[in-house]
Amino acid sequence: MPHLHTRAGRLLAGLFSLAIALALPRGAGAQSPTGDSPALTYHVELGDQADDRFHVRLVVEGLSSDSDVLQFAATAPGTYQVMDIGRFVEGLRATGADGSEIAVERVSTNQWRIASPADVREISYTVAETWDTPVPEHPVYPMAGTSIEADHVLFNAHAVLGFPTGMQDAPVRLAFDLPEGWTVGTALETDGTGMYAAEDFDFLVDSPILAGSALTVATTEVGGAPVEIYTYAKAGGIRSDMLLESMAAMLNASADFLDGLPVDRYVFLYHFEDPPKQGTPYGAWEHSYSSEYVLPEAPWSEGYGQAITDIAAHEFLHIVTPLNIHSEIIEHFDFEKPVPSRHLWLYEGVTEWGSHMVQLRAGIKPLDAYLTELVQKISADQTQFDPTYPLEKLALTSYGDEGQAQYGNIYMRGALVAGLLDIRLLELSGGEMDLQDVLLELMERYGKEEPFDDATFHQTLVDMTFPEIGDFLQRYVVAAEPLPIAEYYAKLGIDYDPAGPSFRVMEEPTPEQEALRAAWMAARPSA
Ligand SMILES: [Zn+2]
Numbered sequence: 361m362p363h364l365h366t367r368a369g370r371l372l373a374g375l376f377s378l379a380i381a382l383a384l385p386r387g388a389g390a391q392s393p394t395g396d397s398p399a400l401t402y403h404v405e406l407g408d409q410a411d412d413r414f415h416v417r418l419v420v421e422g423l424s425s426d427s428d429v430l431q432f433a434a435t436a437p438g439t440y441q442v443m444d445i446g447r448f449v450e451g452l453r454a455t456g457a458d459g460s461e462i463a464v465e466r467v468s469t470n471q472w473r474i475a476s477p478a479d480v481r482e483i484s485y486t487v488a489e490t491w492d493t494p495v496p497e498h499p500v501y502p503m504a505g506t507s508i509e510a511d512h513v514l515f516n517a518h519a520v521l522g523f524p525t526g527m528q529d530a531p532v533r534l535a536f537d538l539p540e541g542w543t544v545g546t547a548l549e550t551d552g553t554g555m556y557a558a559e560d561f562d563f564l565v566d567s568p569i570l571a572g573s574a575l576t577v578a579t580t581e582v583g584g585a586p587v588e589i590y591t592y593a594k595a596g597g598i599r600s601d602m603l604l605e606s607m608a609a610m611l612n613a614s615a616d617f618l619d620g621l622p623v624d625r626y627v628f629l630y631h632f633e634d635p636p637k638q639g640t641p642y643g644a645w646e647h648s649y650s651s652e653y654v655l656p657e658a659p660w661s662e663g664y665g666q667a668i669t670d671i672a673a674h675e676f677l678h679i680v681t682p683l684n685i686h687s688e689i690i691e692h693f694d695f696e697k698p699v700p701s702r703h704l705w706l707y708e709g710v711t712e713w714g715s716h717m718v719q720l721r722a723g724i725k726p727l728d729a730y731l732t733e734l735v736q737k738i739s740a741d742q743t744q745f746d747p748t749y750p751l752e753k754l755a756l757t758s759y760g761d762e763g764q765a766q767y768g769n770i771y772m773r774g775a776l777v778a779g780l781l782d783i784r785l786l787e788l789s790g791g792e793m794d795l796q797d798v799l800l801e802l803m804e805r806y807g808k809e810e811p812f813d814d815a816t817f818h819q820t821l822v823d824m825t826f827p828e829i830g831d832f833l834q835r836y837v838v839a840a841e842p843l844p845i846a847e848y849y850a851k852l853g854i855d856y857d858p859a860g861p862s863f864r865v866m867e868e869p870t871p872e873q874e875a876l877r878a879a880w881m882a883a884r885p886s887a
Contacts, residue, residue: 741843
């Protein structure tokens with residue numbers, strides 16, 4: 361592989377790939393429920409695009425006294441960063457039926473209190489785009505922020521829209537006034553009136569929009585489901601058909617890995633440009649039915665395509681977890697004060713492991729390339745992060761500075777632990793059960809509507825597998841014992857030399873080692 365692959369692959373997949381997507385049941389959305397929860401209807405206009413602001417009107421009525429605060433996002437699912445979108449809001453007003461002004465008071469960074477909510481018919485404000493608006497601290501990740509340019513717009517709902525407290529579950533409609541003739545990429549569906557419809561605010565946040573005058577589009581079918589790719593490239597050097605060609609084998613392998621796709625449509629949104637002026641330059645963010653990528657517009661090459669494919673594999677595989685396997689803690693996201701789940705090792709570590717393993721088992725990624733990536737993760741765990749910092753603690757502290765400093769290790773140590781768990785399961789089952797089988801069984805048992813219990817999930821895994829798995833999780837997820845890399849890969853007939861570090865396939869493995877390696881590399885569950 362060219363140098364670019366190694367560098368870009370590590371940089372992008374390792375450092376900026378993001379965490380938990382909010383797992384949401386897919387809903388058609390716009391129909392008002394039978395309850396008394398009124399719908400929220402947002403009208404968003406770009407105004408004069410040169411002013412870098414979204415002009416927002418929220419049309420609502422029947423706000424109760426419990427819904428007297430308009431809440432903007434302090435953070436968003438899976439980002440683990442302080443965003444404080446209230447910082448970007450200006451000129452917030454509330455008006456009644458006759459257009460009369462209703463008093464509003466800003467009560468915190470992200471909250472505006474409305475004096476008489478029952479009288480409100482419209483709340484209006486402008487909100488500056490995050491890419492081109494300097495802030496003294498906590499810049500918003502580009503893929504989780506907003507950009508308005510003459511030729512395209514990136515829209516993330518949590519970075520534009522506020523919701524009345526207590527109405528996070530209310531159905532939402534969005535009228536987005538985009539320039540005529542623009543192509544729009546999003547997993548959102550429109551209702552009969554041409555508005556985007558979502559069953560609630562969370563679903564809207566889970567569905568970014570990329571629109572532009574010259575987006576390229578490519579579509580395919582994967583496991584029976586339509587998959588769409590929308591690409592904005594500032595200089596036009598990277599197109600959706602190039603990305604599809606690069607990703608096609610990975611997408612099909614993922615569908616095989618999962619025994620079919622658990623979604624009925626999936627959308628990739630790609631944005632290629634020089635980095636924004638501040639903050640983290642690049643990254644990707646997974647969602648339930650789409651993923652959003654902000655990447656450098658580097659010269660196209662097979663190596664760059666492979667690096668992007670590795671990132672896309674990770675984000676795409678998030679449809680397994682947390683979308684279809686998640687605890688009750690992330691089922692309901694708190695935009696003001698998020699509560700962490702302790703199972704980040706599952707959501708991110710297992711997903712990162714799967715994104716490479718799916719390609720190894722499909723024969724797309726050669727064994728030596730897979731082992732080279734393992735070496736990179738081992739080195740990163742040892743040199744870039746604290747290898748004694750437990751993965752469970754990392755999860756529980758991820759919103760604080762201490763945990764945030766270790767956060768990137770969930771893609772390194774977290775993936776290594778997932779790989780070891782896979783080997784341990786194969787060993788204990790005599791090659792009959794691996795981590796892939798356990799994921800499929802978990803998807804069947806839980807699925808998108810049914811969360812597992814955050815506190816007792818390890819015992820659930822033990823009950824599904826072997827008593828020894830409890831000991832494994834205690835040592836390497838709850839605690840941070842040194843990882844038994846050499847011992848475990850030897851079971852597969854692969855020597856590990858920690859001095860390199862490096863891996864080498866044994867020239868004369870025992871029949872047991874040979875058999876276990878064959879089971880480890882076998883594409884499943886087709887067997
Ligand atoms: Zn991720």
